[in-house]
Amino acid sequence: MSSPGADLSAIVKAYDVRGVVPDQWDERVARALGAAVADVLVLEPAHPAGGAEGGSPTRGGARRLVVGHDMRPSSPGLVDAFAAGAQDRGADVVVVGLCSTDGLYYASGVLDAPGAMFTASHNPAQYNGIKLCRPGARPVSLDTGLGAVRDHAAASLAGPGHEVVDSRGSRTDEDLLRGYGEHLRRLVDLSGSRPLRVVVDAGNGMAGLTVPAVLGEAAGLPALPLDVRPLYFELDGTFPNHEANPLEPANLVDLQRAVVAQGADVGLAFDGDADRCFVVDERGEAVSPSAVTALVALREIARERAEHPDAPVTVIHNLITSAVVPELVEAAGATAVRTRVGHSYIKEEMARTGAVFGGEHSAHYYFAAFWGADTGMLAAMHVLAALGAADVPLSDLVADYAPYAASGEVNSTVRDVPAAVERVRGVVTARGAGLDELDGMTVTAPVGTGDEAEGTGEGAGPGPGGRAWWFNLRASNTEPLLRLNVEAVDVATMERVRDEVLALVRDDA
Known part of the structure; x- marks a missing residue:
């Protein structure tokens, strides 16, 4: 199979790099991206837009770039190529190896260096990606440096390649896992807790490394009063047990069963790169x-x-x-x-x-x-x-x-997103409900508009924010989807509003 070409628009997203390996990107592309990151985030003057002239040098004048990766099979090879590309341009690369995304943020913060985390979070095994940050874990997006990285790398891939400087940078490999655990323990002291039984579903992702280090003794830290019961702690980027995305209820089922079966006090579920955590109570019920x-x-x-x-x-x-x-x-x-x-x-x-x-x-x-x-x-x-x-x-x-009833996110595939939004807008404005468009359409029903809960018994009446209900309808940035979230004073009101909005959204006749 030939190497991917110089058009990187398909893999460079608004906030990260993500695509199928090797179809959309491979080690050649990774090396070009490493050189580009060195140019834009490490060696050029720091500037909000990245790559612009002016401003002050990167903090401390350091040339360091810290790189970590998750457990995906393609990660080590991509990291080696990326590091080599950054070294070509004079950056000194610190490779921290296997880590969670927040472990990479810790490294960026404590080393005061730009960072690159190789992960595709909960995407299937054939995907990989890069999350970038500036020193101190400051975010990078298309408008603040990622666009410049894309353009530098594309030019290199389309031409003779990037120049290798005389003073090629160094590479060092460091293990910062213990320091990460120590830092978190300083922020939240669990040593005085009553004993807790905790079931943790790592989903074969990076929590299989970080949970034993932070909540256990694997990194050499003192024992805590926690009895951690592991589910799927084996690091396996093919995700053999279930998708490492706890946002989907189906991926919480194993944890919920285990919490109840083992009489645990709490359950925790992490996504693939372990930067998100979901909580399950002692009854096996998900905590919002x-x-x-x-x-x-x-x-x-x-x-x-x-x-x-x-x-x-x-x-x-x-x-x-x-x-x-x-x-x-x-x-x-x-x-x-x-x-x-x-x-x-x-x-x-x-x-x-x-x-x-x-x-x-x-x-x-x-x-x-x-x-x-x-x-x-x-x-x-x-x-x-x-x-x-x-x-x-x-x-x-x-x-x-959690005093109110919530629908959770309900997705609808529609043929004409703008038309569906206008159908909803027409109905809610005719009723005099409040509407703002900070992000999609948020509609509220203030008390006194006749939309209060109807005959639902004790607790009916003013609800979230003094309103009978509210909902938000947002279009997906990448798919023909509308995402609906509803919250109300009680379940009956929430379901009534949810079903009425969904009927309007899905009316494609």
Whole structure:
């Protein structure tokens, strides 16, 4: 099979590189990308757009680039080629080997160096990709450097290749797993927890490496009062047991069964690169990521207040998280800031506002104490610490963080996305419901509009955010899909709104 050509537009996405190996990219492409990353992120002056003239040199004047990878079969060869390309251009490459994505962010933060994580998260085994960051785990997107990386690499592949400089960079291999675990343990102290039985489903992904190191003794850290029961800890990028994507309910079934069968206090499920974590309570019921966001937000607010009593505190949440998140944040005297969906928006707002924490409905959790980056492990540790300090089961502990009925994300494939959106818009505006378009269409029914819960008994009436219900309808960026999320005061109201919107969306007649 011939090597992929110089058109990289199919694999360079808005926030990362991702494609099928070797059909869409291979080691030749990886070497060109390594040289381009060295040029744009390591050696050129630091600049928000990447590759532009002006600004100050990369922090500390260092030429280092830190590289890690997940357990996919293609990862080691791609990393070697990428590192060689970066060395060709004079970058000193630090290869940290097998790690989670947040482990790479840790390396970028502690070494103050740009980073490249080779992973395709939960995509099938034939895929691989690269997540890039600037020093201190600052994000990189098409507009802030990834576009320039793509263009540099494409030019190299189309022409004679990149120039190899006289002072070729070095390569060193380092193991930072213990330091990663030590850093997380300093942020959340679990040593005083009551004993907990914890079932963890790693999905054959990188949590099979990180959980024993952070929550166990595999990296040489002291034992914690945790009885960790492993599911699918063998690192296997072919994902022989189930897809490493806990966002899909089918991929939680094994964990839910194991929690109940083993009488565990809590279950944790990680995705392939272990930057997202989902939680299951002692009954085997999934805990909403919004509830986790609320729980962690209150803990981070309390920690910040203890350290800086008079300082303002801000928490970021995307517009699909439950209304209970801003309600509880503001009740705690902090400021809740609502953003669009997506890590780039969360991280931008974290930096702009100085927020201590940010959460998304997709189980991405962001911490100022972790360079503003997302880490599922740290969120899991917060849940364990809260549970370990409580004398009630997890289901009781999180009950106050999930008072409303939510649909979860419901996807609809439609022939004409704009027409479907307009059908919904026409109905809701005729009824006088509130509407904003920060990200897709968010529609709310304020109390008093006649859309309150109807005859549903105690608890009916004002619901999330003082509203009877709200929903968000967003178009997929890559597929002819509309994504619907509904939240309401009770299940009956949520189902009524959900079904009415879906009928409009799916009416292609």
